[in-house]
Amino acid sequence: MAEGRTLAPGAAEGEALVLAEPLSFWGGMDPASGMLIDAHHPQRGALLAGRVVVMPSGRGSSSASSVLAEAIRAATAPAAVLLLEPDPIIALGSVVAAELYGAACPVVVLDAPDHRRLQTGDRLRVVADDDGARVESS
Amino acid sequence: MDLVALDDRDRALLDGAAGEAGRLAMRVLVRMARAQGAERLRDVTRAHIDGCLYHGRAGLDFARRLVDGGGRVTIPTTLNVGSLDLLHPDRFRGDPETGRQARALMDAYVALGCRPTWTCAPYQLPGSRPALGEHVAWAESNAIVFANSVLGARTDRYGDFLDICAAITGRVPNAGLHLDERRRGEVVFRLEGIGARLRQDPVLYPLVGHVVGAAAGSRVPVLIGLPERASEDDLKGLGAAAASSGSVALFHAVGLTPEAPTLEEALGGRAPLREEAIGPERLRAAREELTTTAGDRLTGVSLGTPHFSVSEFGRLVDLLDGARVHADVECYVSTARDVLPEIESRGWVGALEAAGVRIVTDTCTYVTPIMRPDGVVMTNSGKWAYYAPGNLGVEAVFGSLEECVRSAQAGRVTVDEELWDG
Secondary structure (H helix, E strand, O other), rough: EEEEEEEEEEEEEEEEOOOOOOOOOOOOOOOOOEEOOOOOOOOOOOOOOOOOEEOOOOOOOOHHHHHHHHHOOOOOOEEEEOOOOOOOOHHHHHHHHHHHHHOOEEEEOOOHHHHHHOOOOOEEEEEEEEOEEEEEEE | OOEEEEOHHHHHOOOOHHHHHHHHHHHHHHHHHHOOOOEEEEEEEEEEEEEOOOHHHHHHHHHHHHOOOOOOOOOEEEOOOOOOOOOOHHHHOOOHHHHHHHHHHHHHHHHHHOOOOOOHHHOOOOOOOOOOEEEEEEEEEEHHHHHOOOOOOOOOOOOOOHHHHHHHOOOOEEHHHHHHHHHOOOOEEEEOOOOHHHHHHHHHHHHHHHHHHHHOOOEEEEOOOOOOOOHHHHHHHHHHOOOOHHHOOOOEOOOOOOOOOOHHOOOOOOOOOEEEOOHHHHHHHHHOOOOOOOOOOOOEEEEEEEEHHHHHHHHHHHHOOOOOOOOOEEEEEOOHHHHHHHHOOOOOHHHHHOOOOEEOOOOOOOOOOOOOOEEEEEEEEHHHHHHHHHOOEEEEEEHHHHHHHHHHHOOOOOHHHHHHHH
């Protein structure tokens, strides 16, 4: 369905949640509940846990990797993150959680037309490895 | 996927030559180099670590994995603030179990060989300032923007985990702001029509930073028209605000910062993507955005985000002029423990205590529960005003240092209307 670039490897399935605006996991996601908590974000209150989160980019806070790694540890993280702009800080949280807990949250960059086509509620399978990433309906 | 070219030392680390911690650190670095599209790694000479601030178990698990794997930093490494004031531990009002975990995290980073500096402003410590063109691995957004912009050192935007991997291996992905082409200015901001009073007050800088951060996003901004006598403290406040409202990791100020002797050089010989004016209206709007409440109720004043310098303490002592702050206002100044001996020797610690001002070290009042959570707090920091309402639940009022001092003494928000009318 779509091919992308792997920032952090892994395989996951889940229901898509398309975020209209970028989100920083630090200050934006509660790792205890997996909820979106950024008061300035239009989708405050949405559940991120277990979803394939489709968003344009992160917001660059250098603590976002810690929060994502903590959410992966606590099993409240997104199933996968599909980005339009590469965000190394989000990828880092996933890479470290894979090292520590063996649990991955694939992070993938898609081209704009593929990214735009995804809609909240789509059931998606994401497979990301060193050769590239695939996103398909499941 | 593109492969990263590794040298013999990199491969030796991956093979475990320096133990499990070195292997883990190098694996994470190689993975991140791929994610960033770097063709190779490069040396760095110093590191500044943000990962010592507690955000949950995962951060502690990672630090302990490195300690248990025999990890040791191989380059001089300073530590950012932790969640606790180790010199004044009773100031922590949070959950005691979280406090114990936060302490364990701070201990783990010291065990890795990092210097317990506990400051977000390592550039204020003698011997910790990188030179022009020196490649370093610094984390903490205000330190990153200061190193790149004011010192002309080169660091990409590092965060938790990758900072300590760099400190252990002495290597980073050769990407981002380590590369010449990523350091060119892209968006020009021209200061225009700002009144003399506002131009002379240090409050100008966090306001300009707030505007520039929000407008530039992750582009490299170039500023024209800042006062020629802008100090390091001024540029520190500007950068910290710009790295809060946006993701600015490098700015150029023409005639002030080392990579911007002229506009042409700041732009690297290219045309800017766009040019914007910053006039008094935008600064007044920034002040309103950084203020979350109306009225004059005041319960606290917070200074020292980023950590106060010796010269800022001098100005505070002058402004207090021996008068006490109001009994109903808690007034805190955050700073580095290494700044204390200097201000103590000048008699300022005693003067501040006598005036009712409390000094916080090793941490900062916007990242950890020290102030009362239901209050209205005035600050001269764009960064504090941006983050504290979300982190702590307080209301924020942004003002100049002089307004903060007058308000603390009066026990209510006191605004210098002339400053803002100009």
